[in-house]
Amino acid sequence: MTDSTRLLRQHSFVELGARQRARALLDDGSFRELIDPFERLVSPWLAKQGVVPQADDGVVIAKGTIEGKPVVICAIEGGFQGGSMGEVGGAKMAGALELAAEDNRKGIPTAAVLLLETGGVRLQEANLGLAAIADIHAAIVDLRRYQPVIGVVAGSVGCFGGMSIAAALCSYLVVTQEARLGLNGPQVIEQEAGIEEYDSRDRPFIWSLTGGEQRFASGLVDAFVADDINAIQQQVHALLHKGKPAQERSSRYAWFLERLSQVDTARQIEPAAVRSAYEGDRT
C-alpha cells in the first residue's frame, strides 16, 4: 500500500470529540448517554469565577455493548478546560464505575473503557476535583476485581495529575504516539524544580520521556497503536477478550522497587536508561 492510500484509509481517533469517540468504540446503535447535555447538570463552581460552564461538564458517560457485552465508557472532553476534572464530571466518572461494579455483584458483567484526555484536577474546583479523583481510584480498584478496566490515552491533551494515577490503576492501557502520560505537567515541574530540571518548552524532550512510544517501550503501558479508529477499536476488543490480567501493573511493587534499586541516580536520567531499567517487563 502506498503512503497516500494508507492515509486515505486511516480515520483519526485523536480528532474526534469525547462523544464521537465513545460512539466509535461501541457496537453500532448501542450507544446510550447518561446525564446527557440536555440535563444541563453543569459545574456549580465555574460561573462564580467568571468561567463559562459546559452542559456536560466535559465528561461523557455512555452505556452500550462491545461485541455484545455490556460496557460503560467514560470519555473526557479534552477541549473543555483542558479535560480537567471538576466536581460534576468527576462524580459522573466515579458514579458510573461504582454502578458497573455493582452490576457485577448482581451478576451483570459490565466492563469499563476510560478515554482519558486530562490535565488532572480542575483547579477552579480544586479540593472537590481531588476528592472525585480519589473516588475514581477507589471505583477502578473495585471494578477491576470483576472485569477489565481499559484506559485509552489517545492525545492530544494526554493524561496527567491524579488522573495519571487512575490510568496507572487500569487493567490495561492503550496509547498512541500523540499521547503523553505523567504525573506532573511540564509547566508545574519547571515552576517547582527549575528549568534545568525540566524545560516545559522543549517538546521533543518531553515526548522522549513521557510520550506514548517511550511509555510502551518501558512497559508502562500495554499497547501502542496508530491514531486510527479501527486500530484502537481492535485493540480495545482484544483486551476485553483477554479478560483480567494475572496481576495488575500497580500491584507489582516488589518488581519496581528491585528495578529502581539498580538505577544510577547520581546523574540525570535519559530515556534509554528508563527502557533498560524496565526491560523485560513485557509478558
Add this chain to the structure above:
Amino acid sequence: MSAYSLRGLNWFNALAANAAEVSGLPASVKAADGTLGDRPARFLAVVADPDNRFPRAQNGEVGLLEGWGLAQAVDGAIELDQDSDHKRALIAIIDVPSQAYGRREEALGIHQALAGAVDAYARARLAGHPVIGLLVGKAMSGAFLAHGYQANRLIALRDPGVMVHAMGKASAARVTLRSVEELEKLAASVPPMAYDIDSYASLGLLWETLSVSQIEQPTASDLTLVQDCLIAAIKDTLAGGNDLSSRLGAPNRAASSKVRELLRAQW
C-alpha cells in the same frame, strides 16, 4: 527549625511508641505494628530522608520509592491478615508537602508508583481493614491521593499548618493564569479552592476534626485524645461499609450526590 516538617515523624513515634517497626522499607517510609485500644493496628508515615537517592524527594515528598514503599508496607498487612477475621487497622499519618517534582520521577513513572500505593490502600479497605487517615500537616495533591485519600475515615487536626489542596499556590496561580493575590481572593469565597481546614471540612470529606495543644510534638493528653478518636473511627468504619460513600452528603458537595442519583435512575 528544620527545612522539612517533622510532624509526621513525631506523631508516628508517639502513636507507635510500643509498636514493632516493619523492616525492609525505604528509609522515607515508616511502618510499625502496634495496637489501638484492643485492636491491632499498623501505623504508616512518609517522612523526610535527607539522604534519599532521589534528590527531588528528600524533604518528605512522595516519590518513586515512597509510592512503591507504601504499597509494600500496606500489602504486607493484607498478606499477614489474609486468613484472619480481625484485620488490623491501617493508620495513615499524613504530613506530605507534595509529590516529588523531577525529571527522574516523570521518566521512571512516578504516576505508576503512586498508583501502587493507591492500589494497596484500596485493596486493604476492600479486604476489610479499617483504613483511617490522620492529617497532622500538609496533605497535598498526588501525595495525599497516594497516602491517605483511600481511607474509610479522615480525621484532621485543627491548625493553620494542616491543609489539603490540589496544587501549591504559586503553581496554581501560573496554571490558571492568575496572580497569587487573585487566587487567594477567590479562595475566600469558593470553599473547594481554599487552603484552610475549615473550608475543607465544609465539603464533608472529614469524619472529625480535633484541636490539640502541641501539634509539632504531641503531649500525653494530645496523644490520648487522638488515640480515642482513632479508636472511635475504627469502630464507626466496622459498623459501616467498605466504600467511600460516608464522604457524601455535605451541602457544599451536593452535586456529587445529585450526579450519582441521576446515574442510578438512568443506568
